[in-house]
Amino acid sequence: MSRIGVIIFPGTLDDVDAARAVRHAGAEAVALWHADADLRGVDAVVVPGGFSYGDYLRAGAIARFAPVMGEVVAAAKRGMPVLGICNGFQVLCEAGLLPGALTRNASLHFVCRDQWLRVENTATVWSTRFEPGAEILVPLKSGEGCYVADQHTLDELEGEGRVVFRYLLDSGGGTGSPNGSRNDIAGITDARGRVVGLMPHPEHAIDPLTGPTDDGLGLFLSVLDAVGAAGALAEAVSGR
Amino acid sequence: MARVVVDVMPKPEILDPQGQAVAKALPRLGFEGVTSVRQGKRFELEVDDAVDDATLAKIAETFLANPVIEDWVVRRVEP
Amino acid sequence: MARVVVDVMPKPEILDPQGQAVAKALPRLGFEGVTSVRQGKRFELEVDDAVDDATLAKIAETFLANPVIEDWVVRRVEP
Amino acid sequence: MTSIQQIDTVEHAAATRDHPQPYRELGLKDDEYQRIRDILGRRPTDAELAMYSVMWSEHCSYKSSKVHLRYFGETTTPQMREKMLAGIGENAGVVDVGDGWAVTFKVESHNHPSYVEPYQGAATGVGGIVRDILAMGARPLAVMDPLRFGPADAPDTRRVLPGVVAGIGGYGNCLGLPNIGGEVVFDPSYAGNPLVNALCVGAMRVEDLHLAHATGVGNKIILFGARTGLDGIGGVSVLASDTFSGEETGPGRKKLPSVQVGDPFTEKVLIECCLELFREGLVVGIQDLGGAGLSCATSELASAGDGGMRVELDRVPLRAEGMTPAEILSSESQERMCAVVRPSDVDAFMRVCDRWEVTATEIGEVTEGDRLVITWHGETVVDVPPRTVAHQGPVYRRPVQRPTDQDALRANIPDALPRPSTPDDLRDTVLRMAASPNLCSRRWVTQQYDHYVRGGTVLAQPADAGMIRIDETTGRGVAVSTDCNGRYVRLDPYAGTQLALAEAYRNVAVTGATPVAVTNCLNFGSPEDPGVMWQFEQAVRGLADGCVALGIPVTGGNVSFYNQTGSTAILPTPVVGVLGVIDDVRRRIPTGIGGQAGDALLLLGE
Numbered sequence A: 001m002s003r004i005g006v007i008i009f010p011g012t013l014d015d016v017d018a019a020r021a022v023r024h025a026g027a028e029a030v031a032l033w034h035a036d037a038d039l040r041g042v043d044a045v046v047v048p049g050g051f052s053y054g055d056y057l058r059a060g061a062i063a064r065f066a067p068v069m070g071e072v073v074a075a076a077k078r079g080m081p082v083l084g085i086c087n088g089f090q091v092l093c094e095a096g097l098l099p100g101a102l103t104r105n106a107s108l109h110f111v112c113r114d115q116w117l118r119v120e121n122t123a124t125v126w127s128t129r130f131e132p133g134a135e136i137l138v139p140l141k142s143g144e145g146c147y148v149a150d151q152h153t154l155d156e157l158e159g160e161g162r163v164v165f166r167y168l169l170d171s172g173g174g175t176g177s178p179n180g181s182r183n184d185i186a187g188i189t190d191a192r193g194r195v196v197g198l199m200p201h202p203e204h205a206i207d208p209l210t211g212p213t214d215d216g217l218g219l220f221l222s223v224l225d226a227v228g229a230a231g232a233l234a235e236a237v238s239g240r
Numbered sequence B, C: 001m002a003r004v005v006v007d008v009m010p011k012p013e014i015l016d017p018q019g020q021a022v023a024k025a026l027p028r029l030g031f032e033g034v035t036s037v038r039q040g041k042r043f044e045l046e047v048d049d050a051v052d053d054a055t056l057a058k059i060a061e062t063f064l065a066n067p068v069i070e071d072w073v074v075r076r077v078e079p
Numbered sequence D: 001m002t003s004i005q006q007i008d009t010v011e012h013a014a015a016t017r018d019h020p021q022p023y024r025e026l027g028l029k030d031d032e033y034q035r036i037r038d039i040l041g042r043r044p045t046d047a048e049l050a051m052y053s054v055m056w057s058e059h060c061s062y063k064s065s066k067v068h069l070r071y072f073g074e075t076t077t078p079q080m081r082e083k084m085l086a087g088i089g090e091n092a093g094v095v096d097v098g099d100g101w102a103v104t105f106k107v108e109s110h111n112h113p114s115y116v117e118p119y120q121g122a123a124t125g126v127g128g129i130v131r132d133i134l135a136m137g138a139r140p141l142a143v144m145d146p147l148r149f150g151p152a153d154a155p156d157t158r159r160v161l162p163g164v165v166a167g168i169g170g171y172g173n174c175l176g177l178p179n180i181g182g183e184v185v186f187d188p189s190y191a192g193n194p195l196v197n198a199l200c201v202g203a204m205r206v207e208d209l210h211l212a213h214a215t216g217v218g219n220k221i222i223l224f225g226a227r228t229g230l231d232g233i234g235g236v237s238v239l240a241s242d243t244f245s246g247e248e249t250g251p252g253r254k255k256l257p258s259v260q261v262g263d264p265f266t267e268k269v270l271i272e273c274c275l276e277l278f279r280e281g282l283v284v285g286i287q288d289l290g291g292a293g294l295s296c297a298t299s300e301l302a303s304a305g306d307g308g309m310r311v312e313l314d315r316v317p318l319r320a321e322g323m324t325p326a327e328i329l330s331s332e333s334q335e336r337m338c339a340v341v342r343p344s345d346v347d348a349f350m351r352v353c354d355r356w357e358v359t360a361t362e363i364g365e366v367t368e369g370d371r372l373v374i375t376w377h378g379e380t381v382v383d384v385p386p387r388t389v390a391h392q393g394p395v396y397r398r399p400v401q402r403p404t405d406q407d408a409l410r411a412n413i414p415d416a417l418p419r420p421s422t423p424d425d426l427r428d429t430v431l432r433m434a435a436s437p438n439l440c441s442r443r444w445v446t447q448q449y450d451h452y453v454r455g456g457t458v459l460a461q462p463a464d465a466g467m468i469r470i471d472e473t474t475g476r477g478v479a480v481s482t483d484c485n486g487r488y489v490r491l492d493p494y495a496g497t498q499l500a501l502a503e504a505y506r507n508v509a510v511t512g513a514t515p516v517a518v519t520n521c522l523n524f525g526s527p528e529d530p531g532v533m534w535q536f537e538q539a540v541r542g543l544a545d546g547c548v549a550l551g552i553p554v555t556g557g558n559v560s561f562y563n564q565t566g567s568t569a570i571l572p573t574p575v576v577g578v579l580g581v582i583d584d585v586r587r588r589i590p591t592g593i594g595g596q597a598g599d600a601l602l603l604l605g606e
């Protein structure tokens, strides 16, 4: 069975949800403690949401220095799939794995709501299960979700198709952001399509009993396709 | 046109969780020797010359700072 | 022991919704003549004398500020 | 700097019997002060005076409400008590909800602090109630926030409401507790005295129930969590001045704000740390530090135990310099807990705290005998029978008098008011009602609260009751609703309170859950006003009698008096919370009608 790591910083909140989503998708969830510089042999990593260290300085600013993050950065450079959700996205930006930064919502208020997104890029390891242009409904809950980057970075992201998720005003409607994000960006990927970060919470949309939909499961199923295939290939090559 | 800076800091006896979080993190990042950190806000205002000091003080006290828990200082700075 | 102030402000090209909210609210409260407001952070540090300027610059750049969106200034002040 | 020689020790107090003390400034009446002297056989030390004055306050001692609250116990039948594992008198009520699960819930008020500093007042209100639930041994699972404000367009409401909502969201969101419901009500009577009530619900395995007892001679007392600072010691600062004549010089800290700042991150870590301590079986007894801080925690733990207690106050980690024993005992610094730990477990306890980077300090131990003895650098500053501090405060039977305007108020019925009759009038009325602050959507408030975190929320706003799953395997869950219409209560406190109970009960029942327990937060004006006391007495009787009729017990609650602007009291507002159980949340009944075209619509009742 594939093993997906879920990182826990002091102040992480959505780790139980991320682990549940991993299990729902059919993989084993492995808790990774911030203070241990050890990924325990996992095939992919989720950096979940919450308020690491209270986010008192800047969201993600302290967490990115945690011992486990050094391992995550190194593994990501080798191509390990990494998903940052909400605070996890902020941590990945602070750690330099993804460009740009997340700032205070334009409304200055924390916002918790069900949010329509369009899947713009279905080639990343975290989005292959979606149809191009698919619209999904997942919770958004953040106070510092406004994506900003300089114009050059934005042009690059758009030019290379690295915007993975974009905010929609409504299903079937135009794009529009609930927090002031540039270009209505909800989620982006690194150049290789293996590190993805997004503000909305796919892990809260895996069961219509407790979330708006089960649309979020697509991200977790996608990565299992990728690491499952890689695992099978590695097993075949090594003759295991 | 004048430039005005208003510094707003938590009162000394008031808990400052933000400063505390920074202070605790620094040694973990390998920076030793910082014995205390307090975190506050800095406002930079551009104001018409007609705005006098009394008005600025009023703005700081009633709006930029929360006098129950914060101290503030208003300074005019060179542009 | 030295006192150090680090001012961290949003870069001019970065949207500053907090500063904007303040600027918009002031006329409503009867304060005219403030043409622009930007809101940033102010840190007050107490540091051992052994901590040199290069270290302080490093703390500000790698930690207190996010260079993608913020500018910063480090100053030693009289105690 | 306070030097040790200046400290008022027991020995010094015994030798200076006639030394004048500022007990009135601390809120004690002449006879109350005399009672303390009688109990101790001497004058109290500064530290003792600080403890008694805060523990004998209305807020901590329930001195005006006790005689009435007894009625809850008197009317609870053994049958109603069947599922109750802990009731009134514990930090929070606990009920057995089946499958080996116990659920605990409680509402508390943070009205006055939230008026002074809306954000921090509301934030620390959430923090306090969450620690209450944690102290029962439970994992906190969800919060709710019944709120009352003055008119929506009043300037003060514009100051208070956004701050309160941001504070509740800021703290609760950061703790990772879903907000599953609450109330927002506007009425002019709350203009100078908004109500900020916070509810928390938590769950644990039945065998993990922890009660606040300091038992076992030799067991250690460990204080853990945040450092102790000058927060909320406002009144007690009179003790720090050299003389009590109000001199402006001297070391007195007369102008201290009594505002506490919340640190939700520290509380989140404290929660996880406590739960790990419980799991590892390292805790004999535990108590949260809330109002009255260490005064409350030490005296309550000691008086509920089977021995005495000795505390070395100079070991308490401080955030401010030069704090006196009285100040340390009175500090209301947030995010602290106090545990009783077997000596053999202390190392393991400290290791868990280390892992969560939680400051933990052994400050004393359970002793033979029945005295609470507190020392400061080796000198005794407190030596009291703990029960006299925690449980034997004054009890008042305040005058009760039905207000003279009650009949006129009731006679003033709405029949004389014009009624809309034409279709246009009706349309107009419906639109006005839908847009009115008391009926319009609460989304502006509720969308600032995370209701998804932890993935167990099955129903939240805009449902009639919040519902959370407590067991992922079986689907067992609980539903909670809080309600109160203060205008009904004003017209008839007895029936009005029963209406609040009935509404909360119905709100829980319509989700598919079975109501099992009741909590309350009784927000009233001054107990020194006989009319208010009448409202209070009627409300308590109405609620208790209503509970008997419904067959579910009151398991806990909170009383908040002195809610008034000048001499005008708020509408009597006994907020009633009802908890229900559902054995499988998949069978919940979602809110709203017309899921399917062709559904039949039935009206039940008259």
Ligand SMILES: Nc1ncnc2c1ncn2[C@@H]1O[C@H](COP(=O)(O)OP(=O)(O)O)[C@@H](O)[C@H]1O
Pocket (backbone or CB within 6 Å): D144, D145, D146, D147, D179, D180, D181, D182, D183, D184, D439, D442, D445, D446, D449, D460, D461, D462, D463, D464, D465, D466
């Ligand atoms: N302060 C609040 N915090 C959280 N939820 C709230 C708050 N106020 C209202 N709600 C929720 O909004 C919904 C509508 O509230 P309300 O209009 O008071 O309902 P009702 O009139 O049916 O009792 C309910 O789900 C309620 O729990």
